[in-house]
Structure formats: C-alpha cells, structure tokens
Amino acid sequence: MSEMMKALVSYAPYDYRYEDYPKPEAGPGEIVLKVKGCGICAGDVKAYHGGIRIWGTSEESRYIEAPCIGGHEFYGEVVELGEGAGDYSIGDLLVSEQIVPCNECEFCKRGIYWMCTRSAVFGFKQYANGGFSQYVKLGKNCINHKVPGEFTAEQAVLIEPIACGMHAVEKAMIQHSDVVVIAGLGAIGTSMVNIAALHLPKLIIGIDILESRLEMGKKYGADAVLNGTKCNVAEEIRKLTGGLGCDVYIEASGSPRSVTQGMDSLKNCGRYVQMGVFAEEVTADWNIIGDGKELNIIGSHLSGLTYESVIHGIKNGAIKTEGLISHKFPLEDWAAGFKEAESRNSMKIMLVP
Ligand SMILES: [Zn+2]
Numbered sequence: 001m002s003e004m005m006k007a008l009v010s011y012a013p014y015d016y017r018y019e020d021y022p023k024p025e026a027g028p029g030e031i032v033l034k035v036k037g038c039g040i041c042a043g044d045v046k047a048y049h050g051g052i053r054i055w056g057t058s059e060e061s062r063y064i065e066a067p068c069i070g071g072h073e074f075y076g077e078v079v080e081l082g083e084g085a086g087d088y089s090i091g092d093l094l095v096s097e098q099i100v101p102c103n104e105c106e107f108c109k110r111g112i113y114w115m116c117t118r119s120a121v122f123g124f125k126q127y128a129n130g131g132f133s134q135y136v137k138l139g140k141n142c143i144n145h146k147v148p149g150e151f152t153a154e155q156a157v158l159i160e161p162i163a164c165g166m167h168a169v170e171k172a173m174i175q176h177s178d179v180v181v182i183a184g185l186g187a188i189g190t191s192m193v194n195i196a197a198l199h200l201p202k203l204i205i206g207i208d209i210l211e212s213r214l215e216m217g218k219k220y221g222a223d224a225v226l227n228g229t230k231c232n233v234a235e236e237i238r239k240l241t242g243g244l245g246c247d248v249y250i251e252a253s254g255s256p257r258s259v260t261q262g263m264d265s266l267k268n269c270g271r272y273v274q275m276g277v278f279a280e281e282v283t284a285d286w287n288i289i290g291d292g293k294e295l296n297i298i299g300s301h302l303s304g305l306t307y308e309s310v311i312h313g314i315k316n317g318a319i320k321t322e323g324l325i326s327h328k329f330p331l332e333d334w335a336a337g338f339k340e341a342e343s344r345n346s347m348k349i350m351l352v353p
Pocket residue numbers: 041042043072073160161
C-alpha cells in the first residue's frame with residue numbers, strides 16, 4: 001500500500017473532492033516536490049464548471065483525463081530526486097512550466113514546445129497531476145526552473161501566470177512609438193502593463209470594469225485607464241490618439257465584448273493579441289480585419305521561453321508582484337478559494353496545502 005497524501009481530485013464538472021490520493025514517487029529522471037503553494041487559474045475555474053474545451057462533448061474529444069489532480073501554477077521543495085533527474089538537490093525550490101512537452105512532435109522539434117500536439121498541461125492528465133496537492137511529481141520531460149530562495153510564496157506562484165503574460169506582450173512586438181492597450185486587469189493583465197511599460201512605448205492604456213483594478217493598473221505603469229462600463233472605450237482611445245486609434249490591443253479579459261471593442265479601438269494595420277480565454281463563442285465583423293483596417297490578429301497560448309526572464313525580472317525588481325495575489329486559502333478550503341476566484345473583485349487566489 002503506497003503512502004497517501006491529501007489532494008483535490010477532479011472527477012467531473014462540479015464533482016471535485018478533497019481526499020486521500022497515493023503520494024507520487026520519483027522514478028528515473030523524475031522529481032517529487034512538496035507543494036508550497038498553487039495559484040487558481042481561470043482555466044481551473046472553467047474546468048470546474050465543465051468547460052467544453054476541457055471536458056469535450058464525448059469521451060474522445062475530452063482533454064481532461066479524470067480523475068486527476070488540478071493546478072498548474074505551483075511551486076515546491078524538492079523532496080525526492082530520481083536517478084538522472086538533473087542538477088538539483090533535496091531542498092531546492094522549483095517551478096515547472098505548465099506544459100509537459102512530448103519532445104517528439106513537429107512543434108517540439110521546431111522549438112515551439114508550448115504548441116506541442118501531444119502535450120499535457122499539469123492538472124488535466126493523470127501522468128501530469130497538478131499542484132492542488134501535498135506533493136507533485138515532475139516527469140522526465142518537465143521543464144523545471146529554480147526559484148530563488150528569497151522569493152516569497154506569492155512571487156513563486158506568480159511565475160507561471162506572469163510568464164504567460166510576458167509571452168503575450170512579446171507577441172505584440174511593442175515599438176517605442178506604439179500606443180498599447182491592455183484590456184482586462186486581473187493579475188496577468190496588470191503584470192502585462194508592467195512588462196509592456198519596460199518596452200517604453202508612447203502610451204499604455206489599461207481597461208477594466210472595476211475601479212480597484214484600474215488603480216492597480218496605474219500603479220503598474222498604465223499612463224491612462226478607462227472603465228468600460230463608464231465610457232465608450234474606443235472613442236476615448238481615439239481621443240487620446242489624435243483620432244487614429246491604438247497600435248496594439250492585448251485582450252486579456254476573456255469577454256467577447258472586449259474583442260469588438262479592440263477591433264474598434266485599433267488603428268489601421270494595428271496588432272490585436274488574443275490572450276484571454278472565453279467561456280462562449282465570439283461574434284465580430286471580420287470585414288474590419290481585412291476590408292477595413294488590415295489588422296494583424298495574433299494568438300497567444302501559455303508561455304514560451306519566458307520563465308527565466310520572469311524569475312530574473314522578479315529578482316531584480318523590474319517585475320512587480322505586490323497585490324497580484326489577493327487571497328490565500330488552505331487547500332482543504334478550495335471551494336471557498338474557487339468561489340473567490342470567480343468573484344471579479346479579487347485578483348489571483350492561491351491555495352496552500
Ligand atoms: Zn494558468
């Protein structure tokens with residue numbers, strides 16, 4: 001009988017159980033971490049509510065391999081090292097990239113491992129059980145990074161979401177003459193304001209519907225903020241840009257309304273980056289993209305090669321983290337944590353096993 005641990009196990013939509021689960025053991029090339037914290041992602045909340053891209057419409061189209069343990073925004077302390085698991089020591093703090101690439105498919109071979117066609121994201125497969133748990137196993141293909149000892153738990157948990165935000169900002173290819181709009185100032189959007197500001201563009205405009213988040217956006221480097229419920233955002237952006245519109249619109253809210261607002265706000269040849277995740281299909285007038293403005297529509301998925309930069313940036317202070325995690329809950333109170341994550345009044349929520 002293997003040793004047991006406590007974990008939050010996903011069985012089906014609305015059927016998540018905090019229960020005993022076999023504690024993982026490190027085989028060759030594998031590492032076991034004692035989890036010290038794990039953030040709740042919008043994707044985790046979506047999974048709980050039966051998100052169609054996760055649970056599919058049939059057994060075949062299902063991404064999640066339930067029952068499994070959720071959570072990909074974790075970090076922890078090395079407690080077990082398998083043979084050949086890399087240059088690590090017991091007690092090291094590690095974070096592992098959210099995706100476990102196959103290293104064999106076309107995208108992995110091209111180095112675009114975050115688009116791996118056979119990938120597992122932690123928390124959705126049994127062989128990549130996630131961090132809503134006392135222990136987590138990092139398999140052979142995991143991409144691990146050391147977390148500096150001086151990092152707070154909040155900073156360590158924020159590495160993953162900020163890495164995703166940095167990837168989206170990178171895709172926007174910001175120039176110094178750009179007016180950059182970031183729509184949706186949750187923890188990732190707010191951090192994107194910070195990272196965009198490091199590129200020294202002409203102007204950064206943050207958009208949200210909550211005043212508290214707009215205040216955060218200003219603290220993180222937005223030159224102007226707009227409340228989408230209190231003004232016509234596209235009109236205000238045109239007023240701020242001599243009637244032309246913005247050069248870059250990074251959509252980080254996952255609200256369909258923000259998509260049409262972005263297309264409306266962009267200037268001719270502007271760059272639209274989709275980072276937010278939607279719960280429903282989006283309807284928009286595609287003529288604006290071609291016949292109208294010749295827009296560049298750019299997708300951003302997970303993170304690619306950004307973890308080390310994020311760790312470096314947090315360490316030297318260029319990347320700020322204050323206030324991005326608004327609540328901490330013990331793992332056993334996960335239901336309260338998920339509930340808080342759904343309320344738009346909070347920033348990121350962290351569970352501590
Ligand atoms: Zn995430």
